[in-house]
Amino acid sequence: MKRIECFKVMADLAGDALVVTGAGGNTVEWYACRPGDGNFRVRTMGLVSSIALGIALGLPHRQVVAIDGDGSLLMNLCSLPTIARKNPPNLTHVVLDNEVYEASGEIDTATGGGTDLVGMARAAGIRRASWAGSPDELRTVFSQALEGGDAAFIGLKVETSRSEVPPYPMDEVENKYRFIRHVEKTESMNILSMPMPVSFLKD
Amino acid sequence: MADHPGPAMIVEGLKEAGVDLVATLPDINLHALLERVAADPDIIHVPLCREEEGIGICTGGYLVGKTCALIMQNGGLFNSVNGIVSTLLQYNLPLLLLVYFAGDVGDRSFSTNGAMTQPVLNALGIRHFVLRDPDEARTLIKRTQVLTQDYKRPVAVLLTKDVLGRRRPGE
Numbered sequence: 001m002k003r004i005e006c007f008k009v010m011a012d013l014a015g016d017a018l019v020v021t022g023a024g025g026n027t028v029e030w031y032a033c034r035p036g037d038g039n040f041r042v043r044t045m046g047l048v049s050s051i052a053l054g055i056a057l058g059l060p061h062r063q064v065v066a067i068d069g070d071g072s073l074l075m076n077l078c079s080l081p082t083i084a085r086k087n088p089p090n091l092t093h094v095v096l097d098n099e100v101y102e103a104s105g106e107i108d109t110a111t112g113g114g115t116d117l118v119g120m121a122r123a124a125g126i127r128r129a130s131w132a133g134s135p136d137e138l139r140t141v142f143s144q145a146l147e148g149g150d151a152a153f154i155g156l157k158v159e160t161s162r163s164e165v166p167p168y169p170m171d172e173v174e175n176k177y178r179f180i181r182h183v184e185k186t187e188s189m190n191i192l193s194m195p196m197p198v199s200f201l202k203d
Numbered sequence: 204m205a206d207h208p209g210p211a212m213i214v215e216g217l218k219e220a221g222v223d224l225v226a227t228l229p230d231i232n233l234h235a236l237l238e239r240v241a242a243d244p245d246i247i248h249v250p251l252c253r254e255e256e257g258i259g260i261c262t263g264g265y266l267v268g269k270t271c272a273l274i275m276q277n278g279g280l281f282n283s284v285n286g287i288v289s290t291l292l293q294y295n296l297p298l299l300l301l302v303y304f305a306g307d308v309g310d311r312s313f314s315t316n317g318a319m320t321q322p323v324l325n326a327l328g329i330r331h332f333v334l335r336d337p338d339e340a341r342t343l344i345k346r347t348q349v350l351t352q353d354y355k356r357p358v359a360v361l362l363t364k365d366v367l368g369r370r371r372p373g374e
Contacts, residue, residue, distance in 0.1 A: 018267075020263070040266065042259075042290070043289045043290060043293055043294075044255075044258075044259070044285055044286045044289040044290045045285075046255070046256075046259075047255070047256070047258065047259035047262070047286055047290060048259075049259075050255075050256040050257075050258070050259025050260050050262075050263070051259040051260070051262050051263040051266075051290075052263060053249075053259070053260050053263060054224070054249075054259060054260035054261060054262060054263020054264040054265075054266070054267075054269070054271075055263040055264070055266060055267050056263070057224065057247055057249065057260070057263075057264065057269075058224065058247075058263065058264040058266075058267035058268065058269040059267045059268075062267075076253075076255070076256060076259075078251070078252030078253045078256055079252075079256050079259075081252055082249070082250070082251060082252055082256060082260075085250065086249060172293050172294045173294055173295055175294075176266070176294045176295070176296070179266055180266055183266065183267050183268070187267075187268075189268055190268075191267070191268040
């Protein structure tokens with residue numbers, strides 16, 4: 001499968017889910033398919049699923065999707081047992097497995113040598129873990145995952161081709177503020193208020 | 204040492220500071236503190252397998268309005284450095300780090316960890332405060348939480364055996 005075909009299916013179903021993406025092609029191709037401030041790009045390799053887990057635990061009624069890569073997940077495999085332990089029903093962890101460190105010169109990852117990430121997720125205790133082998137299968141498992149119940153893990157074998165998409169339109173700090181303001185607005189909550197100046201305070 | 208006042212004072216300080224999500228990884232000297240964190244119904248407790256994932260989990264919590272803390276040994280601080288640099292520092296994110304100061308003076312283990320803890324924090328620009336007296340725990344934790352929110356950078360409290368409770372009297 002092409003990565004962007006998968007993203008088109010997911011964007012169609014994701015609604016207002018908060019989406020966390022990693023470095024490399026995933027972020028820009030996802031953003032092209034579903035632009036907006038409900039997207040957070042991660043810069044630390046491996047931390048996509050951990051940041052998504054924190055969001056899912058903090059907002060248990062909101063769907064959260066982690067869009068991960070094989071190299072990234074392999075760097076933070078301990079995220080799988082931690083997700084399994086908390087089992088947030090609103091978290092869907094999608095891994096696009098192209099079997100290479102694509103953003104680092106297409107050197108093979110361990111998945112090309114037979115490491116099965118869905119098998120690892122299941123063995124870690126994530127009960128709802130499966131491969132989707134086609135866009136139609138992805139449509140089925142992703143929509144089931146968004147219905148909740150248990151944390152879900154979806155593996156997708158994808159090609160290493162990149163699509164023609166625009167660059168990511170903001171830096172890390174702007175992404176942080178836009179994401180937080182989006183959460184404030186869509187959840188009617190206040191996250192970033194500053195204290196009143198002391199001269200306004202009454203004893 | 205269940206009766207040592209430090210762990211209860213630390214948890215009180217966390218709650219008074221508004222902390223409601225705490226990620227942890229055990230050390231024997233953190234045992235009493237982590238039991239209290241895990242048992243507290245007002246705190247979402249996330250037990251970790253490796254400390255750096257806690258940087259990510261606390262980042263996610265912060266983005267949706269949680270007030271987070273990460274409790275770990277100083278070895279875990281060293282495990283977390285990439286996450287601290289390329290997430291917390293890169294995005295200007297606050298986070299209260301409660302770090303067991305293994306290898307501190309009067310602590311007969313991990314003396315190399317003890318020697319490197321403050322130099323590493325200094326290199327990262329992370330302000331840090333050593334907590335020895337249980338009576339200072341509540342105030343220091345509240346103040347460091349305000350500081351990290353204001354500074355938009357992580358701030359560390361170094362937890363010594365004196366505040367966590369010594370397992371052997373006179374050690």
